[in-house]
Amino acid sequence: MAHGFFQDIMWRRLGRNRMAMLGAAIVLAMFVMAAVAPLTGYEPGAIQISERLQGPSLHHWFGTDDLGRDVLARIFYGARISLLVGFVAVGIASLIGTALGALAGYYGGWWDAVIMRFVDIMLCFPSFFLILAVIAFLEPSIWNIMIIIGLTGWMGVARLVRAEFLSLREREFVQAARALGASDFRVIFRHVMPNALSPVLVSATLGVAGAILTESALSFLGIGVQPPTPSWGNMLIAGKQTLGTAWWLSVFPGLAILITVLGYNLLGEGIRDALDPRIRE
Amino acid sequence: MTAPLLKVSDLRKSFTVKGGPLGGPVRKLQAVAGINFEIFPGETLGLVGESGCGKSTTGRLILRLIDPDQGEIRFQGQDIATLNQRQLRPIRRDLQMIFQDPFSSLNPRKKVFDILAEPFKLHRLVTNGKLSEAVTDLAHRVGLCPEHLSRYPHEFSGGQRQRIGIARALAVQPKLIIADEPVSALDLSIQAQVINLLSDIQKEFNLAYLFIAHDLAVVEHISDRVAVMYLGRIVELASAIEIYRAPRHPYSEALLNAIPEPDPQRKRKPHHLSGEVPSPISPPSGCTFHPRCPYAEEICRQQEPALEEQAPGHLSACHFSEKVGKFRNRPSDS
Numbered sequence: 153m154a155h156g157f158f159q160d161i162m163w164r165r166l167g168r169n170r171m172a173m174l175g176a177a178i179v180l181a182m183f184v185m186a187a188v189a190p191l192t193g194y195e196p197g198a199i200q201i202s203e204r205l206q207g208p209s210l211h212h213w214f215g216t217d218d219l220g221r222d223v224l225a226r227i228f229y230g231a232r233i234s235l236l237v238g239f240v241a242v243g244i245a246s247l248i249g250t251a252l253g254a255l256a257g258y259y260g261g262w263w264d265a266v267i268m269r270f271v272d273i274m275l276c277f278p279s280f281f282l283i284l285a286v287i288a289f290l291e292p293s294i295w296n297i298m299i300i301i302g303l304t305g306w307m308g309v310a311r312l313v314r315a316e317f318l319s320l321r322e323r324e325f326v327q328a329a330r331a332l333g334a335s336d337f338r339v340i341f342r343h344v345m346p347n348a349l350s351p352v353l354v355s356a357t358l359g360v361a362g363a364i365l366t367e368s369a370l371s372f373l374g375i376g377v378q379p380p381t382p383s384w385g386n387m388l389i390a391g392k393q394t395l396g397t398a399w400w401l402s403v404f405p406g407l408a409i410l411i412t413v414l415g416y417n418l419l420g421e422g423i424r425d426a427l428d429p430r431i432r433e
Numbered sequence: 434m435t436a437p438l439l440k441v442s443d444l445r446k447s448f449t450v451k452g453g454p455l456g457g458p459v460r461k462l463q464a465v466a467g468i469n470f471e472i473f474p475g476e477t478l479g480l481v482g483e484s485g486c487g488k489s490t491t492g493r494l495i496l497r498l499i500d501p502d503q504g505e506i507r508f509q510g511q512d513i514a515t516l517n518q519r520q521l522r523p524i525r526r527d528l529q530m531i532f533q534d535p536f537s538s539l540n541p542r543k544k545v546f547d548i549l550a551e552p553f554k555l556h557r558l559v560t561n562g563k564l565s566e567a568v569t570d571l572a573h574r575v576g577l578c579p580e581h582l583s584r585y586p587h588e589f590s591g592g593q594r595q596r597i598g599i600a601r602a603l604a605v606q607p608k609l610i611i612a613d614e615p616v617s618a619l620d621l622s623i624q625a626q627v628i629n630l631l632s633d634i635q636k637e638f639n640l641a642y643l644f645i646a647h648d649l650a651v652v653e654h655i656s657d658r659v660a661v662m663y664l665g666r667i668v669e670l671a672s673a674i675e676i677y678r679a680p681r682h683p684y685s686e687a688l689l690n691a692i693p694e695p696d697p698q699r700k701r702k703p704h705h706l707s708g709e710v711p712s713p714i715s716p717p718s719g720c721t722f723h724p725r726c727p728y729a730e731e732i733c734r735q736q737e738p739a740l741e742e743q744a745p746g747h748l749s750a751c752h753f754s755e756k757v758g759k760f761r762n763r764p765s766d767s
Contacts (some may be wrong), residue, residue: 324533324537324538325538325539325540327498327532328532328598328601329551331498331525331530332525332551332552332555332556332605333521333522333526333555338555343540346540346542347540347541347542
């Protein structure tokens with residue numbers, strides 16, 4: 153199967169996959185939530201002690217927390233954090249992974265040996281504990297978290313891109329470009345890279361889910377996004393003490409994480425299937 | 434006689450083959466084992482042999498898509514075997530390639546216009562204003578319509594894609610084109626069209642071809658001279674007419690016998706080439722063809738025959754070249 157079918161067929165196949173479309177709808181809904189957060193009518197940090205720990209009602213659809221803050225508003229604003237962390241972290245990981253994978257795959261030899269051994273070394277460490285260890289030395293800010301999740305998540309992308317480059321560099325259209333006198337730079341960026349990015353798209357989509365989950369876990373442990381900035385992870389832990397009496401404090405952020413991660417995974421897997429030449433229509 | 438456009442001397446290339454997943458010994462595969470030939474301006478040299486005999490490697494070595502281990506590649510008198518990629522750039526205008534697989538030779542993400550515009554841009558052959566005109570003109574030369582230019586390669590048939598590949602090679606107006614099995618991936622009827630296109634543009638631009646093929650029937654039609662390769666060596670080199678009339682190497686003879694006979698009434702001698710091509714990692718001793726050769730005797734196992742002139746302009750590397758012809762299927766006058 154030629155890569156040229158990708159643009160045409162991929163979107164058609166994706167459109168026909170209901171689960172993928174459900175995933176896409178969830179992902180889209182999350183963007184909408186982040187965009188319309190101010191329309192909830194409440195500030196995420198507006199403390200209203202008189203209204204503390206109220207259950208879901210018409211005024212506060214998802215109830216209020218122990219300081220009287222509106223849970224719905226905090227979840228909507230928390231979507232901004234999750235999106236930011238997800239996309240920036242995956243952006244960093246994809247950039248590093250693509251660059252190193254391209255170098256290793258295109259030039260081979262010494263470059264390949266050094267880069268891929270480095271990948272193996274990085275993969276030896278369970279990444280969550282690596283992140284924990286690094287965070288312990290740094291100030292737990294949202295930027296630090298994004299950078300660290302990115303820096304520990306590029307290895308899979310590097311392997312994918314390397315494999316694509318290894319097979320593409322032998323393809324005849326790449327040889328033809330070289331025979332015409334195109335520079336390495338031009339061959340890599342104009343001829344090989346555009347054909348190598350499809351698997352990166354899949355891995356990035358799935359990676360966003362992973363990054364959101366990691367951020368939530370770090371925030372849950374108290375070393376991620378720091379209160380009062382709302383994040384789904386720190387809202388979850390804040391509701392833990394009152395789980396018996398005020399279930400809405402933990403259940404709604406928990407559901408938000410669950411549904412979002414599910415959405416990205418469904419979409420990512422849908423794209424993967426749409427790109428897979430072995431799956432016939 | 435005019436000076437050769439291309440003169441290849443003692444060209445060698447071997448690849449290292451890694452042992453199994455546990456490391457094993459690293460072995461050498463001799464893909465091209467010291468070959469010599471010349472191509473003159475406007476001439477077509479056919480290069481034939483079975484898969485794996487090193488003919489494609491030879492083509493890629495001449496274009497410096499692979500670096501040779503040893504030997505000279507003189508193009509218009511200049512040795513290009515040792516130039517670096519930057520020094521090669523101006524030479525690439527005169528030296529182009531047409532590829533075997535028309536489904537792999539065009540970038541699937543570029544429109545035909547961009548594929549054909551690339552050579553003009555890379556070598557700054559036309560100003561931006563004239564680019565569109567130049568590309569349309571080029572497409573017209575190989576029989577493509579202007580409306581084809583805005584399509585992607587996967588919208589074309591194999592024959593049309595090969596035309597695009599030919600146009601791309603022609604854009605820089607080269608003097609020599611390496612055609613690496615340009616028709617073997619195509620239907621028979623399309624093969625004829627593409628071969629005719631190749632001969633037409635040859636006459637128009639006084640092009641020289643190194644025409645690589647595994648099939649003597651195709652080569653016969655287009656070549657002036659033919660070189661037969663076996664396990665990285667040229668075993669016979671002569672004018673196309675000579676090779677077909679009176680081959681002087683048993684391998685060429687066997688290849689000629691393998692050409693399908695269109696007349697089913699005609700009886701064939703039962704002789705076929707037996708056995709597989711030996712591994713180029715450990716080639717046989719002496720003449721590398723001896724395990725499959727019907728003429729082989731003791732000397733063939735021990736001594737490698739040199740490529741020598743057997744008749745004017747007819748080179749062959751065989752200890753018994755004068756005997757060859759005994760097993761020929763067709764009478765020599767055909």
